[in-house]
Amino acid sequence: MPMTLLNHVGVTVPDIDAAFAWYRDVLGLYPHRPPEEVVDDGSHFGDLVTDLFGPRLHGMRIAHLTAADGLGVELFEFTDPATEAADETFAYWRTGIFHFCLTVEDVTATAAAIAAAGGKQLSGVWRLFQNKDYEVVYTQDPWGTVIELCNRPYTAVWANHEPPTNA
Known part of the structure; x- marks a missing residue:
């Protein structure tokens, strides 16, 4: 089987117009298609969804x-039935995806921008390894989606690194 590329992530939000602007303006994602309505109307796309x-x-x-590397972010606002907020937005102990990560140049500044724009910084800024300047922080968008920020691409961090020890 050929290598699989991560294509996109889907994020449910209660206000797609606000979220679209936030992901574009705060995180710098490139807007491809603005919010559009999809209804169960017998059309091809209606039948597909x-x-x-x-x-x-x-x-x-x-x-x-x-994102700059081509990873897509799809935003969804369900109108019928209406979007409901999650009971616990950081339920990391439950199965399924609990966060996605963006590679950014300045972890500290991006986390501050997220917090200033209605999101939250959930953790401190940490070095993954004491001898490397690989920084990470957990943040949250204003609607509860957890977004990790890292200042290096995933493969640069993990491809040639020894497993961390608890010593």
């Missing part, structure tokens, strides 16, 4: 942005 999400879905809005 009904098949993906099930017969309970009758309406939603979707928008598309990308």
Whole structure:
């Protein structure tokens, strides 16, 4: 089987217009398609999303942005049934995706910008390894999605590094 590329992540938000602007302006993602309505109307795309999400879905809005490396970020606002906030936004102990990570030049400045724009900084800025300047921080968008920030690409950090020790 050929190597698989990570194509995109999907993020559910309660206000897609605000989230689209926030991800564009605060995180610097490139806007490809602004928010648009999709309804269960018998059209090809309407049938497609009904098949993906099930017969309970009758309406939603979707928008598309990308990171500099081409990773897509799809934003979803479900309108029928309406989007509901999660009971616990940082439920890392539950199965499934609990965060996604963006590579940024300045972890500290980006975390501060997220907090200043209505998000949160969830952790301190940490060096992954004491002898390397690989920095990480956990943040959260204003709607509860956890976004890790790292100042190096994933492969630069993990491809040739010894496993961390607890000593």
